[in-house]
Amino acid sequence: xxxxxxxxxxxxxxxxxxxxxxxVALESTIITHGMPWPGNRDMALEVEAVIRSEGAVPATIAVxxxxxxxxxxxxxxxxxxxxxxxxxxSRADFAFxxxxxxTGATTVAATMMAAxxxxxxxxxxxxxxxxxxxxxxxxxxxxxxEELARTPVIVVSAGAKAILDIPKTLEALETRGVPVVxxxxxxxxxxxxxxxxLKAPLRLDxxxxxxxxxxTRRALGSHGGMLIANPVPVEDEIPASEMNRHIAAAxxxxxxxxxxxxxxxxxxxxxxxxxxxxxSLKTNIALVLNNARLAARIASELAAGTN
Numbered sequence: 001x002x003x004x005x006x007x008x009x010x011x012x013x014x015x016x017x018x019x020x021x022x023x024v025a026l027e028s029t030i031i032t033h034g035m036p037w038p039g040n041r042d043m044a045l046e047v048e049a050v051i052r053s054e055g056a057v058p059a060t061i062a063v064x065x066x067x068x069x070x071x072x073x074x075x076x077x078x079x080x081x082x083x084x085x086x087x088x089x090s091r092a093d094f095a096f097x098x099x100x101x102x103t104g105a106t107t108v109a110a111t112m113m114a115a116x117x118x119x120x121x122x123x124x125x126x127x128x129x130x131x132x133x134x135x136x137x138x139x140x141x142x143x144x145x146e147e148l149a150r151t152p153v154i155v156v157s158a159g160a161k162a163i164l165d166i167p168k169t170l171e172a173l174e175t176r177g178v179p180v181v182x183x184x185x186x187x188x189x190x191x192x193x194x195x196x197x198l199k200a201p202l203r204l205d206x207x208x209x210x211x212x213x214x215x216t217r218r219a220l221g222s223h224g225g226m227l228i229a230n231p232v233p234v235e236d237e238i239p240a241s242e243m244n245r246h247i248a249a250a251x252x253x254x255x256x257x258x259x260x261x262x263x264x265x266x267x268x269x270x271x272x273x274x275x276x277x278x279x280s281l282k283t284n285i286a287l288v289l290n291n292a293r294l295a296a297r298i299a300s301e302l303a304a305g306t307n
Contacts, residue, residue: 005068005098005117006067006068007068007069007070007114007117007118008067008068008069008070009059009069009070009071009118010059010071010072010073012057012071013057013059013070013071013118014071016057017118017119017120020303020306021056021057021303022055022056022057022122022296022299022300022302022303023056023057023058023059023120023122023299024051024056024057024058024059024120024122024123024124024292024295024296024299025059025060025061025070025111025112025114025115025118025120025122025123025124025153026044026047026048026051026058026059026060026061026111026123026124026125026292027060027061027105027106027107027108027110027111027123027125028060028061028062028072028080028105028106028111029088029089029105029106029107030043030044030125030126030288031043031044031060031077031080031081031105032080032081032083032086032088032105033086033088033105033266034126034266034269034284035281035284035285037081037082038081039281039285040081041077041078041081041082043285043288044060044077044081045074045077046285046289047124047288047289047292048060050289050292050293050296051124051292051293051295051296054293054296054297054300055296055300056295056296056299056300057071058071058292059071059115059118059120060072060077061106061110061111061114061115062076062080062103062104062105062106063087063089063094063097063098063102063103063104063105063106064076064080064103065101065102065103066097066098066099066100066101066102067098068098068114068117070114070115070118070120080103080105083103085103086103086104086105087102087103087104087105088104088105088107088262089104089105089106089107089110090107090109090110090142090143090144091109091110091113091143091146091147092143094106094110094113094114107129107143107144108123108125108128108129108142108144108147108155108157109129109142109143109144109146109147111123111125112147112148112151112153112155112225113147113151115151115153116151116152116153120153121152121153121154121214121299121302122153122154122156122295122298122299122302123153123154123155123156123295124156124157124288124291124292124294124295124296125155125156125157125288125291126157126158126161126191126284126287126288126291127157127158127159127160127161127162127191127287128142128144128145128148128155128157128159128160128161128227129142129143129144129145129160129161129164129265130142130144130145130160130161130164130165130166130168130169130172130173131145131164131165131168131169131171131172132163132164132165132264133163133164133165133251134165135165135168138260140260140261140264141172142164145169145172145173145176145178146176147225148173148176148178148224148225148226148227149173149176149177149178149224149225150223150224150225151224151225152218152222152223152224152225153225154210154214154225154226154228154295154298155225155226155227155228156228156230156291156292156294156295156298157227157228157229157230157291158189158190158191158192158229158230158231158232158287158290158291159188159189159190159191159196159229159231160190160191161191161265162190162191162192162193162196162240162243162247163247163250163251163265163268163269163272166188166190166196166198167198170188170198170201173227174201176224177224178224178225178226178227179201179202179213179217179226179227180200180201180202180227180229181200181201181202181203181204181210181213181226181227181228181229182200182202182203182204182229182231183203183204183205183210183228183229183230183231183294184203184205184230184231185200185203185231186199186200186203187199187200187231188200188229189229189230189231189232190240190243191232191287192232192237192238192243192280192283192284192287193232193237193238193239193240193243194231194232194234194237195231195240196240197240200229207294207297207298207300207301208301210226210228210298210301211298211301211302211304211305212305213226214226214298214302215302215305228294228295228298230287230290230291230294232283232286232287232290233286233287233290236282236283236286236287236290237283238276238279238280238283243272243280246272246275246276246280247268247272249271249275250267250268250271250272250275251268253271254267254268254271
């Protein structure tokens, strides 16, 4: 590949962007690395339907045979959900997949990069990566944190994944100047659980307030993204006291088996799925849908303010 990177968009996304209507970016690793078939396809289609129901347009991001896509049709989502040997792309290997004609699913960091290239300002995901437990020895820190510091995209998640060291993740985000906003509560959520036991740095209670905050940041010339920590619905959460036991057991197994690098997160999520008898997957799907709904509302407020 030479010259500028081209982005292939669906007619739906192309039209929405041209008209200044709200668009929400979605990652694709949750399809290829987060859930088993056919639940991964069903979840992806349901998330897109939720975004449309809120008046916004979904744009799932992926690299297919070296072509960057912002928006996938149902047939492509289905094919991706069944594909094997799909790269898990972050900033370090995003360009590699494009240059070598590979197929890759985008993490939070790569999705933010692609969203900015496409002109999409809001992105819904499950949970961001961050500082892994034991990072003072392993130096295992997600590129998501650096991307949030540099790329001006609002990321709506249920906080950092609970398998991480959340206090250190918050410290790393604060050091990088990334606003972390809890939605509708003072506590920082912890992915499957509504309350991590930590106070969130900031709190806002509606999508309009988040859009005003972002507009003010832009007026000040602020660079980088914003993290919206949206707690999982009450009826779907698994209390932190219960999850912490499962996480500790999964971490012990990972250490015993020498799991490292990019393999850590999918391994831990798989172990926790087993330990919770499938409950963690149900909660994971619920929080992704909840985040998509809020992201669509924020995108709609931002679009209303610029049109």
